[in-house]
Amino acid sequence: MDLNRIDLNLLVSLDVLLAERNVTHAARRLSLSQPALSAQLRQLRELFRDPLLLPAARGMTPTARALELQGPLREMLATLSSLVAERQPFDPGTASDTFRIATTDSIQAVVCVPLIARLRSLAPGVRVALLPVAEARLAEQMGSGEVDLALVTPQAMPPSLKSRALYDETFLCLLRQGHPAAAQPLTLDTFCDLDHVLTSPAGGGFSGVVDEVLARLGRRRRVVVSINSFLLAQELVGESDLVCTVPSRLARRWSDKLNVMAPPCEVDAFSIHMGWHPRAHSDPAQRWLRDQVAEAAVGIAGRSAS
Structure with a gap:
């Protein structure tokens, strides 16, 4: 050609x-x-x-x-x-950029809520679009500019992206207020006897990381409801005797409405990373956005430790 x-x-x-x-x-x-x-x-x-x-x-x-x-x-x-493009210093006070962030609903609640509060204060003219994670297309979306940032686990991060760790996460269990099993710490027997809600981001799954841990212990639990939204979990748990195991920072947000309890077995911790395309590495607006996400994550880690 x-x-x-x-x-x-x-x-x-x-x-x-x-x-x-x-x-x-x-x-x-x-x-x-x-x-x-x-x-x-x-x-x-x-x-x-x-x-x-x-x-x-x-x-x-x-x-x-x-x-x-x-x-x-x-x-x-x-x-x-x-x-x-003409490279101009980024001025958050006058900026009118639109930032697109792909992440799960649990990370939206934990990271993006304080992030957007920061952005509204520092850069009132910018807009933010929160998008679901399409793992199969994420690398393509980042490359084309459809997505600016991905907030996901390292396992979901395409290798073509640059990334940095934001925070480590563990799990806690949610039960409704007044639940009979919440009167004392959860035992393994009680945990396995309860009916469970499982959050499967892809939808339809009835087995997850908790089930892998239980299998190593020679135990099983009953997952009777599978949902693809962490945020729906609080409604289901609050209106039933179901129990749901969710990321700890999300669980603590609901501690005034639900019982938040430690699981009876050690569930592997995981980390959340921020990823961006190498093309955007030196872009002033994108660098500023990444700094704000990192600052929001530091605040999250601080509140979790206190």
């Missing part, structure tokens, strides 16, 4: 076409007429020697070659945009 033939505008149009999969919608986003964008699509097909997008019942369907191009193309355009 002759690089001198490549018009950068064509690649920008291809990125939008692959995202929208509809010429009319893509033309609107690009502020082009539909005939002009159709003409660009013909040029792109000649350039890549592939149809790229095929007519479908609704919109257009990308070819295998188009899908192969989509991720690298978005990353390349994002990198190029960063290269040519």
Whole structure:
């Protein structure tokens, strides 16, 4: 392929076409007429020697070659945009950036609530979008700029990202106020006899880290409800005799509504890390955001230790 033939505008149009999969919608986003964008699509097909997008019942369907191009193309355009952008010092007092953070609902409650309070005070003009973690697409989302930060465990962190540890976490058990089992410390027998709620972020799971620990001890518990939201756990536990084992910082947030108790066996601790794309490593706004997340995490660790 002759690089001198490549018009950068064509690649920008291809990125939008692959995202929208509809010429009319893509033309609107690009502020082009539909005939002009159709003409660009013909040029792109000649350039890549592939149809790229095929007519479908609704919109257009990308070819295998188009899908192969989509991720690298978005990353390349994002990198190029960063290269040519005028580098200005970040002023939080006048900034109007939108920051996108992917994390679980438990980390949203524990980290993002104090983080957003900080941002509202220091940078009232910025906006924050909290997004669910799509592990299979996280590296692609970070590369394309769809996501700025990921707050996840090291196991969920794509190796292509830069990262730093934020805090370590353990587990505690939640039971409703007045629950018969809350009158004394939980024993292993009592714990296994109770009916449990399990939080499975992917949804539908009935076995987790607690079950792995119990299996090593030759014991089992009864998981009768599986949910994909930690925040739903407090409602279920508060209205039943179910018990739920959740991250300790989240459990302590509900200590005025529920009994918070230590599990009867040692459940492996885990850590939460912050990840970002190498392209954003030196970006002033992104560096400032990472500093604010780190400061919020320090406050969390301090409250947990007190």
